[in-house]
Every structure is written in structure tokens, then in C-alpha cells.
């Protein structure tokens with residue numbers, strides 16, 4: 001078909017998994033190809049930034065941006081693609097809420113010292129760190145500078161919709177793209193496409209009972225009952241604080257949900273929602289006659305069995321949370 005609408009796909013601070021999610025559309029890739037002319041996709045095409053700059057504003061029908069904003073280049077490309085696109089969709093957990101790269105926001109020094117100076121497998125006696133500019137006999141080499149903190153896409157540009165997930169499930173991706181391709185009415189701007197509004201627990205088939213947790217377990221410490229709720233069994237399952245739509249894939253195979261679809265509709269902070277959910281189900285035993293200090297010690301004891309609180313509650317959503325991590 002001549003003069004097809006144009007599609008662009010950009011990866012910012014991303015692992016490439018979101019491109020694989022698009023590849024996983026399998027035969028539907030033919031429908032995608034029939035509907036669009038792919039004009040920009042750094043992992044597939046050799047289109048340059050100047051080629052995109054040369055396009056008229058709003059000439060790209062649809063841009064999918066995956067990955068968080070980590071470098072000045074990510075930010076510049078997000079602004080450029082916003083200007084050139086009619087519809088801009090944040091694709092995947094990193095574009096949506098910062099994703100796993102945003103856990104770097106927890107370190108006030110940023111990630112470079114940990115990677116280049118403290119890594120046990122990185123000998124660096126000269127303590128060299130990457131610089132935005134390095135002069136060598138042949139000229140000046142430039143690298144995009146790191147931003148002060150990893151940020152979600154919507155912090156820099158207006159995002160029309162987002163497709164959550166790490167990566168989004170192919171069925172969900174198609175549910176999101178098909179109405180765009182068919183020109184069907186879309187939900188209000190800012191909505192999640194291809195996902196639900198409730199929590200993963202709502203679509204999880206595991207048997208729930210009144211929860212009381214006196215100790216948390218790592219996944220390798222117990223063999224969970226295959227039918228009972230994982231949280232009931234002391235495995236930290238983020239289902240109560242995570243948007244549904246994936247089909248509760250992880251709990252189905254006895255893996256606790258790690259929260260990749262972000263918070264349910266209307267919840268501003270996924271980690272805080274999970275802390276609130278856990279706060280109501282901790283079992284510290286009888287407290288009659290205990291002093292406040294003894295009660296606090298009991299609570300600490302139960303919470304002490306919870307590994308890596310920030311990485312558990314904010315694995316995908318730190319940059320988009322109320323905490324955000326390190327300030328610029």
C-alpha cells in the first residue's frame with residue numbers, strides 16, 4: 001500500500017526486551033507491516049536523527065518509546081519524536097514508571113562509581129570514569145551526558161497512552177495496537193492501553209484466605225502450595241498493588257508477581273500501596289503486656305525477613321513514584 005502511515009520505535013534506557021515483545025507478535029507483524037511504514041527503529045533500521053529532523057512535524061502517525069530517560073540523548077530524542085508524532089505511546093515499564101534502570105536513583109552518587117570503581121571484576125587502577133567529552137589525538141569523542149536521575153517518559157514530554165509491562169505481553173500489545181490500526185475510538189488520553197484497571201489479585205485464580213504473615217520467605221526457601229495465594233504463604237507477591245491485564249502469569253507458575261504492570265488505576269505510588277497492604281496483615285503474635293519498644297522490635301523482626309524493601313516494592317516504579325529517588 002502506497003503512502004502508509006508512518007511508525008517509529010525508539011529505545012531509550014532499555015534492555016531491548018520491549019523490541020522482543022514486538023517481535024513476539026509473530027504473524028501479527030504482517031498486519032503491523034501492512035498498516036505502517038516503519039521509518040525509525042534504531043535496532044532494525046539505519047535511519048539517523050537528521051532523517052527524523054527532516055520530517056514535517058506530526059508526520060509520524062505513531063511512535064512507541066520504550067525505556068526510561070537516562071541520558072541527554074534519550075531526552076533529546078523524546079522531545080524530537082514528540083514533535084514529529086501524532087500519537088506517542090510509552091511502551092513498557094521503563095517508559096511508564098522508570099522501570100529497573102530507575103533503581104539507580106537510590107544511589108546518591110549515581111551508578112558510575114559502583115560500576116567503574118567498585119565492581120570486583122572491573123580493574124580500574126587509574127579510576128577512570130566515562131566523561132561526556134574526551135580528547136584523543138584524532139579529535140574529541142562525545143558521549144551523551146547522564147541526567148541527574150532516571151525519569152519516566154511523561155516527565156519530559158506529553159505521553160498520549162502507555163502500555164505497561166516488563167515487557168508488555170504480546171496479547172496486550174496487540175489489544176493496544178489494533179484499535180489504533182483500525183482507527184477505532186481510543187480511551188481518554190493518559191490511559192493504559194491493553195491492560196486492566198484493577199489489581200493482579202483480581203485475575204489470579206489462587207485460593208485466598210485471611211492473611212497473617214509472621215515471616216517472609218525468598219522464593220528458593222519454600223515449595224509453595226500450588227493453589228493457595230503466594231502472599232498467604234509468606235512470599236512477597238506484588239499482586240495487590242499491581243495493575244491487572246497480564247493474566248496473573250507469574251503467580252500461575254508459583255512465581256510471586258514482581259509488579260511490572262505498575263500501580264492499579266488511581267494509585268499514585270505502587271510501593272506505598274504494597275506497604276499499606278502488608279501493614280494490615282503482619283502477624284507479630286500476642287502483644288498484651290508488651291511495651292511500645294517490644295512491639296516495635298517484634299515488627300522489625302518480621303520485616304527483617306523481607307529482603308531488599310526498595311527493590312521489592314519499587315522494582316519498576318521508583319522514578320514514577322512519590323519518592324522518585326534522587327533529585328536532579
Ligand code: SF4
Nearest residue numbers: 201204229230237239
Ligand atoms: S497476592 Fe499474588 S498469589 Fe495472592 S491472589 Fe494476589 S496475585 Fe495471586
Ligand code: SF4
Nearest residue numbers: 246250257258260261
Ligand atoms: S504477574 Fe506481575 S510480574 Fe508477572 S507479568 Fe503480571 S504484572 Fe508482571
